[in-house]
Every structure is written in C-alpha cells, then in structure tokens.
Amino acid sequence: MLSRRAFGAVSALSAAAVFAPAVLSQQATAPGLGRVTVAVGGQSVLYHLPLALADLLGYFESEGLQVVVSDFAGGAMALQAVLNGTADVGSGAYEYTIRQQVRGNHLRAMALHGRAPQIAMGVSRKALPRYDELSDLAGRRIGVSALGSSTHLMAVHLLARAGMRERDVNFIGVGSGAPAVAALRTGQVHALCHADPIMTLLEQKMDVHIVGDMRTLKGAHELFGGNMPAGCLYAPHAFVQKQPAQVQALTNAIVHALKWLQTAAPADLIKLVPPSYLLGDRGLYLAAFSRVRETFSPNGLMPDDGPATALRVLGRTGSDVAGAKVDLARTFSNEWVRKARLKYNV
Incomplete structure (x- = not known):
C-alpha cells in the first residue's frame, strides 16, 4: 500500500509504463468495510476523473473503504482483471456489461461517470x-x-x-x-x-x-442518435450480491465526487490532480477539462435511453452483440445511486 505522499510519484512512473499496470492506492482511515480493488485503464485521462477524485478527495475513506486502484494501459486490460478475479470492481465503459453478458459473464454498472464517450x-x-x-x-x-x-x-x-x-x-x-x-x-x-x-x-x-x-x-x-453512456463503475453480479455494503459505499463515493465536480473551480482541480495528469501543460489540461465537463454525469444515474443506445451502437460495429439477445435490465441498476443522492443531496 502507498501513502498519499507517494501517490504523485507512482502516477508519474505509471505514465511511462504501457503494458505493466501500476498500482495506486491510499490507506483508509475509517475501517469497517474492508479492502476493495478497483481496476482502471488509464486513470490519468479525464474519462476516469470521477474515480480519481473519489480517491484523491478521501471519499472512499470516509465511506469506510480501503480502496486500491490498479491502473492498466487500457480498459480491456482492466476488464480482464475483473473477470479473472484479481480486481473486485472495474472503472470503464458501460458497453462492457453488454458485451460480456453475451459471452456469459454478468457485470452490472453501479454508477455512471460520463454521459458521452469523451x-x-x-x-x-x-x-x-x-x-x-x-x-x-x-x-x-x-x-x-x-x-x-x-x-x-x-x-x-x-x-x-x-x-x-x-x-x-x-x-x-x-x-x-x-x-x-x-x-x-x-x-x-x-x-x-x-x-x-x-x-x-x-x-x-x-x-x-x-x-x-x-x-x-x-x-x-x-453520432449515436441518443444518450450514449460511457465511463461507469461496474462489478460482477457475484460481487454485487455478496458485498452490498461495499457496493453502496463505492457508489456513495462516486456520487459525492460527481457532486464536487459540478461546482469545482478549475484551480481546485489543478491543485488536486497529480502533475503527471497534466502532460506538462496546465493550461492545456484545463482546456480539455472545459471541453468535456458537460459530459460528466451530474448525479451518476443511467439515462432512460442509454442502455438501448449502447446496444444499438454495438450492433452496428459488427461485434458479437449483433443479433444477440441481451437483458439490458441486468446490465445496470440505479438503485445504489438513488440512495447515494439522498445521502449527499444531489
């Protein structure tokens, strides 16, 4: 486990590693719900900013979680870590839940990070x-x-x-x-x-x-003809069923981070994120953030037409989803987000 002081140093090193994952973590100060490993593909990109903020702002800690973030070169590698059991939860594209259901692997999205792919x-x-x-x-x-x-x-x-x-x-x-x-x-x-x-x-x-x-x-x-859900926190159904308190705590932290993001000043963001996230140019990072800011979910809820839009897009790409029967209701739930919104008045 790494201290918060070491977090920035590890982030800088991870930017230079393409294929080997770097593990970024912080120790929880409020024990109770135990340790959870979250796999992510490229934590420094804005696509995964809500996860990074929940970690950096200590929101996981305040929910009683000891969260370890394992950073991989891409989302597919993070997904594989979840599927093979080396990570409990994934932060990545919602469409993974659809594609994996077709392959017999059942995943469920807990909280939506982004309302567009960014x-x-x-x-x-x-x-x-x-x-x-x-x-x-x-x-x-x-x-x-x-x-x-x-x-x-x-x-x-x-x-x-x-x-x-x-x-x-x-x-x-x-x-x-x-x-x-x-x-x-x-x-x-x-x-x-x-x-x-x-x-x-x-x-x-x-x-x-x-x-x-x-x-x-x-x-x-x-491009997509509707709301295209993007980044989200997802987990296997087995984890969701066995660890309901951890699932709710993870969702609470993400919704809390999304609330912070709605009113945060650019200067607040720059002070918070590790220098390696900026790619050597603070102004450029802020310009990129300003461009995509509207696409972050304001509350973590899956839009009504989001799952159907994602399924339609996947069908058009010639993937194994085309023509397959998919139960979209089993790919996500807004249940945990609704509870988190009540807690944080989002």
Whole structure:
C-alpha cells in the first residue's frame, strides 16, 4: 500500500509504463468495510476523473473503504482483471456489461461517470499530410489505448459510419498518457483514437486533424442518435450480491465526487490532480477539462435511453452483440445511486 505522499510519484512512473499496470492506492482511515480493488485503464485521462477524485478527495475513506486502484494501459486490460478475479470492481465503459453478458459473464454498472464517450479520433498531419476522408486510413495503423477497449470500439464505430470494416485498418494498443502521445508523434501509428487531455494536446499542437469527435454532448448525440453512456463503475453480479455494503459505499463515493465536480473551480482541480495528469501543460489540461465537463454525469444515474443506445451502437460495429439477445435490465441498476443522492443531496 502507498501513502498519499507517494501517490504523485507512482502516477508519474505509471505514465511511462504501457503494458505493466501500476498500482495506486491510499490507506483508509475509517475501517469497517474492508479492502476493495478497483481496476482502471488509464486513470490519468479525464474519462476516469470521477474515480480519481473519489480517491484523491478521501471519499472512499470516509465511506469506510480501503480502496486500491490498479491502473492498466487500457480498459480491456482492466476488464480482464475483473473477470479473472484479481480486481473486485472495474472503472470503464458501460458497453462492457453488454458485451460480456453475451459471452456469459454478468457485470452490472453501479454508477455512471460520463454521459458521452469523451473520445476523439485524430489523423497525424505528419504521417498523412494529404488526408481527405476516412477511407484514406485503409491499410494504416490506428492507435487505441488497448485492443477491445472503448477507444477501439469508438474507432470501429467511426469507420463503420464511413462504410469501412475493422479489418480495413490495423489497430495497435498504445496505452495512455505519454506513451500514447509518443506513438502518434513518432509514427508508430498514423491515427489515434483516445480520450482527453491526450487528444486536446495533439490537436492544439497541430499534430493531428480531428476526424471524429465524441467529447461533447451534442457531438455524441449526433453520432449515436441518443444518450450514449460511457465511463461507469461496474462489478460482477457475484460481487454485487455478496458485498452490498461495499457496493453502496463505492457508489456513495462516486456520487459525492460527481457532486464536487459540478461546482469545482478549475484551480481546485489543478491543485488536486497529480502533475503527471497534466502532460506538462496546465493550461492545456484545463482546456480539455472545459471541453468535456458537460459530459460528466451530474448525479451518476443511467439515462432512460442509454442502455438501448449502447446496444444499438454495438450492433452496428459488427461485434458479437449483433443479433444477440441481451437483458439490458441486468446490465445496470440505479438503485445504489438513488440512495447515494439522498445521502449527499444531489
């Protein structure tokens, strides 16, 4: 276990590690509910900010939890940690709950972090200076955080809208943070589909031309035709059934963090997050935050049309979900969020 003082140092080291997970944690001061391990793919990106805030602000501690956050290069790796039992809970894309149900693995979303994917795809201006349309990416390498991750799915969705298939390009997992930026700049990939602040950095530095943007509610709604739930806290049904008090405490902390995020000043955020999250540029980080701020859930509730929208999008990408029978009611519950809202008056 690491102290809060060591947290920043570990975060800086984790930005340089693409494939090996770094474990970030803080000790709980209010014992009672025990230890919970949460797996996340790229904690430093804004997509996972509510989880980071619940940890940094001590909200997990105040709920009596000893939370250990295991940070992986991508969401698919974090998901695998949950499935193989090395992590109790995951922080990642809601669509995992749908895709895994089809494969016989039952997961349930507890609290929604984001109301839009907060992801964009950019084409390298250096590698493809004459880029004109998505079909120009045929045969090219597209970087994503990890194969099977939300960044991968969103890239496939964008290509499908242009009449392209997944096999028309080559997807490469490049991790998050500094490694993802380096992969684009060094030519390892010709395009990158990723979250902020990474994409805002590359956009402002004129490294990429943005060709698909899901970082605003309007942009996401136009692309998906409805509310597309994104980041969430999820867990296997077995964990939910065996640890109801921990599930409620985790949800309480996330809802508390979302409430803080609604009124926090940018200066408050900068003081709180580790320096490695900023990618060396405070102003850029704040610009990225301002862009995606509206997409964070104000209360953690799953929107009424969210699950159906996600299922429809998955069906269009040619995944194994297409044509499968899915019980959406078993992929999420607003029960714990409703209780948390009463506690924190959200």
